Amino acid sequence: MTPNRPFTLVLSGGGLKGLAHIGVLRALDERGLTPSLVVGSSIGSLIGAAWAAGANTRQMAARALKVRRRDVFQVAGTDVAFRRLLAPALYRREPLEALISSLVGNITFRDLSRRLLINTADLHSGMQVMWGLPGLSDARVADAVAASCALPGIFPPKTIGGRAYVDGAVVENLPVRLAASLGEGPILAINLAATSVLRRADETEGFAATYSRGLEIVMQTQIEGQLRDWKGPPLVLVQPRVDHISMFAFDKTEELMEEGYRATAQTLDELGARLDALSGGMHPTRRLRVVVDEERCVGCGACVVQAPKVFRLAARGKAEVLTPIQNWSPMDGASVLNCPTYAISVRPEDSVVVPEDSAA
Numbered sequence: 448m449t450p451n452r453p454f455t456l457v458l459s460g461g462g463l464k465g466l467a468h469i470g471v472l473r474a475l476d477e478r479g480l481t482p483s484l485v486v487g488s489s490i491g492s493l494i495g496a497a498w499a500a501g502a503n504t505r506q507m508a509a510r511a512l513k514v515r516r517r518d519v520f521q522v523a524g525t526d527v528a529f530r531r532l533l534a535p536a537l538y539r540r541e542p543l544e545a546l547i548s549s550l551v552g553n554i555t556f557r558d559l560s561r562r563l564l565i566n567t568a569d570l571h572s573g574m575q576v577m578w579g580l581p582g583l584s585d586a587r588v589a590d591a592v593a594a595s596c597a598l599p600g601i602f603p604p605k606t607i608g609g610r611a612y613v614d615g616a617v618v619e620n621l622p623v624r625l626a627a628s629l630g631e632g633p634i635l636a637i638n639l640a641a642t643s644v645l646r647r648a649d650e651t652e653g654f655a656a657t658y659s660r661g662l663e664i665v666m667q668t669q670i671e672g673q674l675r676d677w678k679g680p681p682l683v684l685v686q687p688r689v690d691h692i693s694m695f696a697f698d699k700t701e702e703l704m705e706e707g708y709r710a711t712a713q714t715l716d717e718l719g720a721r722l723d724a725l726s727g728g729m730h731p732t733r734r735l736r737v738v739v740d741e742e743r744c745v746g747c748g749a750c751v752v753q754a755p756k757v758f759r760l761a762a763r764g765k766a767e768v769l770t771p772i773q774n775w776s777p778m779d780g781a782s783v784l785n786c787p788t789y790a791i792s793v794r795p796e797d798s799v800v801v802p803e804d805s806a807a
Contacts, residue, residue, distance in 0.1 A: 460489025462694025470707030
């Protein structure tokens with residue numbers, strides 16, 4: 448994309464996986480690309496707010512490497528012990544809010560030189576509330592970030608103006624719909640909630656692992672639903688390969704930042720960094736060969752329900768691919784993830800399909 452041409456950057460939630468967003472911003476900075484609007488959810492709001500407040504990626508990376516578990520998670524022992532199920536959350540709000548304030552300071556949205564929107568949900572009405580919009584720009588940025596990071600059950604809701612707000616991920620973890628209506632130009636969306644099909648048994652043991660895995664599944668299903676048949680402005684979806692890392696891992700910071708950088712740099716370079724030249728729809732698309740393993744296939748028809756233009760049930764009762772070679776965007780292929788016997792696989796046929804008008 449030509450430097451200084453407007454585009455919107457959307458940063459998803461994903462727990463500590465969100466540190467990958469620092470690498471995303473570094474990849475953009477190296478290519479002279481500055482978003483005209485950043486929309487953040489959960490930890491995406493924290494990284495976006497730090498950037499909008501003037502921090503550079505080198506400063507953010509140095510600070511991220513120093514963060515330890517005690518800086519974020521301190522058990523609300525008294526509440527849990529005495530109030531039990533009436534306790535608002537497992538962890539105290541104060542450590543997280545202190546960290547947020549140290550990164551963002553005591554400023555309102557009006558004080559920012561860069562345009563920022565923060566995604567939250569009103570706990571009582573269930574309504575999505577986007578701080579930074581007209582009429583919602585007098586709030587402290589740190590308060591809005593704290594609300595956006597208040598994952599229900601993990602951190603207590605944040606009260607702003609007498610109302611309780613929680614993590615906007617419960618409504619829209621990757622808030623591209625509002626970005627499409629409020630931003631300018633194409634959208635570059637970073638999805639950290641993409642989840643692989645399988646987990647080892649020991650990766651789903653214990654409360655934290657079970658909770659985070661369940662949340663990953665909910666967020667990915669939510670995103671697949673909202674992006675299916677996308678009709679908005681050109682949407683470039685980047686999904687860093689971080690699904691093997693826990694949402695609560697403090698020892699993977701460097702790996703997360705590097706993967707955010709790698710995935711974003713690769714996508715931008717494949718597209719020629721010409722986001723402004725893309726046509727509508729979702730990008731990038733790749734040519735893939737879809738294969739059904741007949742020995743694994745039990746003929747349940749789940750793939751036909753998910754993708755009737757790609758699959759059918761043959762007379763022998765097995766799934767059959769109608770068109771083996773597919774040009775798929777990052778959101779296509781739900782039928783692969785949803786095959787209960789893992790009988791469907793995809794294989795790269797060649798490189799990314801670059802639209803002719805963006806290859807120049």
